[in-house]
Amino acid sequence: MPFVTDIVGPQHPVTAWPPLRAGTLRRTSTIDTDRYDAHRTTAQLRARDIRADSSGNEVLDDVVVLATLTDHVIDEISGDDARLARLQGVRVGAGFRAILRDLLGSDTTRSPALYLLLDDWVGASLVTGYGQHHADLTGGVEWPMSDAMSDHLAGVCSGFAPGASAVDFSRRNMLMPCVRGPLAPSLWGDGMHPVKPLRPHCMRRMRRLDVLPNGATATFDAHFRDSHVDAEGIETIVHEYTIVGEIDMASQSISQLTPEARVLPWQECPGALASAQRVVGLAVSELRDHIRTEFTGISTCTHLNDTLRALSDARALLAAPG
Numbered sequence: 001m002p003f004v005t006d007i008v009g010p011q012h013p014v015t016a017w018p019p020l021r022a023g024t025l026r027r028t029s030t031i032d033t034d035r036y037d038a039h040r041t042t043a044q045l046r047a048r049d050i051r052a053d054s055s056g057n058e059v060l061d062d063v064v065v066l067a068t069l070t071d072h073v074i075d076e077i078s079g080d081d082a083r084l085a086r087l088q089g090v091r092v093g094a095g096f097r098a099i100l101r102d103l104l105g106s107d108t109t110r111s112p113a114l115y116l117l118l119d120d121w122v123g124a125s126l127v128t129g130y131g132q133h134h135a136d137l138t139g140g141v142e143w144p145m146s147d148a149m150s151d152h153l154a155g156v157c158s159g160f161a162p163g164a165s166a167v168d169f170s171r172r173n174m175l176m177p178c179v180r181g182p183l184a185p186s187l188w189g190d191g192m193h194p195v196k197p198l199r200p201h202c203m204r205r206m207r208r209l210d211v212l213p214n215g216a217t218a219t220f221d222a223h224f225r226d227s228h229v230d231a232e233g234i235e236t237i238v239h240e241y242t243i244v245g246e247i248d249m250a251s252q253s254i255s256q257l258t259p260e261a262r263v264l265p266w267q268e269c270p271g272a273l274a275s276a277q278r279v280v281g282l283a284v285s286e287l288r289d290h291i292r293t294e295f296t297g298i299s300t301c302t303h304l305n306d307t308l309r310a311l312s313d314a315r316a317l318l319a320a321p322g
Contacts, residue, residue: 002137004177007165009264013237015185017208018221020052024212025060025317026191029116031124031205032198035131043067045121047113048193049317057191060320063113072125081114092125097292109285111316116207119288123306124205127226130238131203133178138231143176159266161298166266179265184227184235198229203238207310211247211317217255218247220314224307225263237263239303243276247314253283254311259304272301279308287312 020026029047036042045067049060065079073091077084083103090099100118101108108115133143150170154162161167169177187206188195198204203226210221226238245257257280261270275295282290288309295305 002140002142002178003180004166004169005179007169007177007267008179009159009266009269010261011182012262013182013185013240014187014223014225014242014262017187017189017223018210020057020191020210021212022053024052024210025320026050026052026211027113027116027207027209027313027317028192029113029120029205029207030193030195031117031121032195032202033124033128033131033204034199034202035128038132039071041069041072041128043069043121043125044196045117046193046195047117049113049320050191051320051322052191058322061113062193063117065114065117079114087118092121096122108288110319111313113313113316116310116313120205120207120306120310123302124203124226126302127205127238128203130178130226131201131228133176134180134228134230135201137178143178145170145174145176147171149176155298157269157301158272158298159264159269159301161268161271164266164268166268181228181237181263181265184225184237187223198227198235200229200231200233203228204235207307209310209313209317211314213249213318216249218249218314218318220245220247220311222307222311224303224310226303239264241304241307243307243311247284247318249318251283252285252315253281254279254287256280259307261304264301264303269301272299272304275300276304276308279311284312284315 027049032044034042045065047063050057067077068075153160154167206225208223212219222243225240229235240263243259246255248255259276291309
């Protein structure tokens with residue numbers, strides 16, 4: 001059978017976001033990728049920062065970036081920031097984040113919404129391979145694997161640890177495993193930026209980060225989801241995490257956090273959750289670089305790592321004027 005069913009991970013989708021309390025700072029973002037064929041895609045990257053109060057939501061920042069790509073290389077890109085034009089011809093993949101640091105300079109330390117979108121584009125671009133895999137399997141075409149390819153996967157992350165069920169499946173069947181996730185509950189509501197419905201075979205990476213200052217601490221509540229729309233227009237979840245915790249305002253560091261794996265493809269994927277405790281005590285400003293260099297191998301998960309890295313956006317929200 002084309003879709004694997006017996007080695008799937010947790011399937012407990014988030015069904016609602018927490019209500020916006022007065023004083024909450026909320027950043028939402030989406031990266032929508034529309035695949036026209038195996039090579040050409042378009043991408044819409046959008047983010048918005050708001051502050052909630054009793055009289056309504058104040059928009060602090062609103063960013064939209066549009067791009068077309070061929071084999072992950074940017075053909076055209078547009079947005080309000082003139083620096084974006086310098087990304088034309090750049091591949092969204094390995095090395096892209098280093099280019100962003102040169103392009104945005106000091107903005108990378110302030111974590112504006114534009115930086116989140118461009119930094120997160122690398123992971124979102126990588127995951128779009130699921131859409132092609134899903135379409136091929138639906139059409140009856142399975143992806144062959146070799147021993148060398150299985151060896152390359154083994155050790156990448158907790159879900160592909162040596163001996164993990166996905167690695168074992170690929171070696172026994174010489175096929176790339178693929179799962180169909182649960183239905184994606186709609187979460188659009190108060191404080192979310194506008195989005196268009198996804199077309200068939202499109203993918204969306206969505207984030208929400210709520211930060212609420214409360215004297216000596218600030219609480220945070222983060223949500224991350226990758227989803228896919230199939231040929232019938234049904235949206236299902238590929239990856240989903242939530243993280244709640246606190247920031248010590250005096251040291252601007254993570255004082256506690258609790259991650260939860262809501263939807264993941266493989267049984268072993270949740271083994272990465274323990275790695276999140278390694279950021280406790282780290283300054284929020286250090287998260288992106290520290291996680292990028294130190295969180296590797298089978299104790300971690302690429303998607304959890306990116307969600308932890310995105311917690312650095314709390315500093316931009318806490319520094320918002322007013």
